[in-house]
Amino acid sequence: MKPRILITNDDGIHSEGIAALESAMNEIGEVFVVAPESEMSGASHSLTLGRPLRIRQIDEHHWTVDGTPTDCVTLAVNRILANGKLPDICVSGINHGANLGDDATYSGTVAGAMEATILGVPGLAFSLVATRSHDFTESARIAADVTRKALAEGIPEWTLLNVNVPKGTPKGIRVTRQGFKEAKPVISEHIDPRGKPYYWIGEVREGFRAAGGTDFEAIDEGYVSITPMRTDLTNHGALEGMKNWEN
């Protein structure tokens, strides 16, 4: 039996990254693409609760949703694919741009994999660390390798894998921890045609501590970074020291 592979992303169904990921996954199993109609970068793990959602079926294997990556995965698992067998794995991406350090917490790509994990489907997020290059060849190859390994060996419980692939040909793979970004966001002020100010939050890719063992360090040195991430946000190490907060 071919594995059933759910594909989503946050750049939208028409992006080059999801096409590259789908091509790679077609070699491995039966794919089901459920992706946002339009770009959803920065969507994080947001779920659309305040308005209805539309599902548009394109063909037997492709659907769009006018919502976030999290909406796509919950609709895929609980509705679109709910009559058949659940997917064996969910892959999200390939994002055009890095999801490293704290930025992972804003990422719709990572959130797609997180939602799958919460729903009991192993989740993998793939990102290409590039701003100009749109060459997804190497990142699609890495996505195929990592997905094959995850299907064969499984991944840790309640854990998704956040995979970032550097530009060019990677030197190898490193298992990493989430690093820290040092850059502040750039908020630019502009004036609209009516003379009123508006603000735009800029994405900052530069400025990080390439501390030992982090995702930033691996990418900086030309390696693929795989960070296992939990859906349990608890700082378990802090529980004991906070006993004096109880009463």
Place this chain on the structure above:
Amino acid sequence: MKPRILITNDDGIHSEGIAALESAMNEIGEVFVVAPESEMSGASHSLTLGRPLRIRQIDEHHWTVDGTPTDCVTLAVNRILANGKLPDICVSGINHGANLGDDATYSGTVAGAMEATILGVPGLAFSLVATRSHDFTESARIAADVTRKALAEGIPEWTLLNVNVPKGTPKGIRVTRQGFKEAKPVISEHIDPRGKPYYWIGEVREGFRAAGGTDFEAIDEGYVSITPMRTDLTNHGALEGMKNWEN
């Protein structure tokens, strides 16, 4: 010097919960309210990158933003309050409804505190575990106590506190870990006036494992739950066992 307290939420600036929180914080320090113009439930840690944002100043201490709680906090810290001293603490809420277990990952309330933490400002998120009751008296009192303690003693580094307050009078405070929700989301299908289907993702509050030491258990037993949460999503315990993924 009075502490400077940044207040945000995800139910919007006109909600009862933020009014109750502001009253409580006025007893402790100088407050700056920067909150979403409208309800943003389920916004998670999403950041608005694809469109500009408007900031509307209401008076010397109140601003609205047409975006998410994360937008509010980053604009507050990096723009609105950037000319003066940074806030000493950021409090988010009081959310009308629980943010327990996995639901914390979807929460705009929790995300407001998370964004503050990432920007170096200690962050606290407050939620009232109630669907019908709008009585914020006890939760506002708890918010004041917890904020005073956090200001006096500090909180663990890179950690926010996710505080949930049960209905009625709490029996006390428990420091907890994030629990697991067992309920599946309910996705309802409806037909629009043109005969086309649309879908609505329902919030499910019921169904959880009240496992020992979890937020669910504390609330179930009538206690306030304080869960320390990290902005570092790494599953550190899984790093060693994944060494064979490297090459």
